[in-house]
Amino acid sequence: xxxxxxxxxSRLLLLAGANPNELTESLNGAxxxxxxxxxxxxxxxxxxxxxxADVNSCDDSDVPALSYAARSGHVNVIHLLTIKHAxxxxxxxxx
Numbered sequence: 001x002x003x004x005x006x007x008x009x010s011r012l013l014l015l016a017g018a019n020p021n022e023l024t025e026s027l028n029g030a031x032x033x034x035x036x037x038x039x040x041x042x043x044x045x046x047x048x049x050x051x052x053a054d055v056n057s058c059d060d061s062d063v064p065a066l067s068y069a070a071r072s073g074h075v076n077v078i079h080l081l082t083i084k085h086a087x088x089x090x091x092x093x094x095x
Contacts, residue, residue: 007043020053023060027068030059037065037081040074045081055084 036044066086069077
């Protein structure tokens with residue numbers, strides 16, 4: 001239910017002009033895409049990508065969304081990011 005509501009609110013914010021690549025104060029200044037990837041929210045990841053989020057966006061430590069998804073074991077998010085051309089060479093495991 002929470003992800004569903006988050007998707008609805010996020011969609012409204014994006015439709016109103018919110019920047020899908022805006023950096024947050026979470027996860028070392030990660031964009032929302034990294035946070036959604038870490039949490040395994042495929043619908044949110046898809047939504048951010050639909051609105052132009054950079055599939056290779058990183059946090060302040062250069063950790064990309066793909067690495068967050070991989071570290072958390074979210075196979076569906078990994079699949080989505082790779083079919084959207086996330087650079088696998090950037091992927092490394094977080095300690």
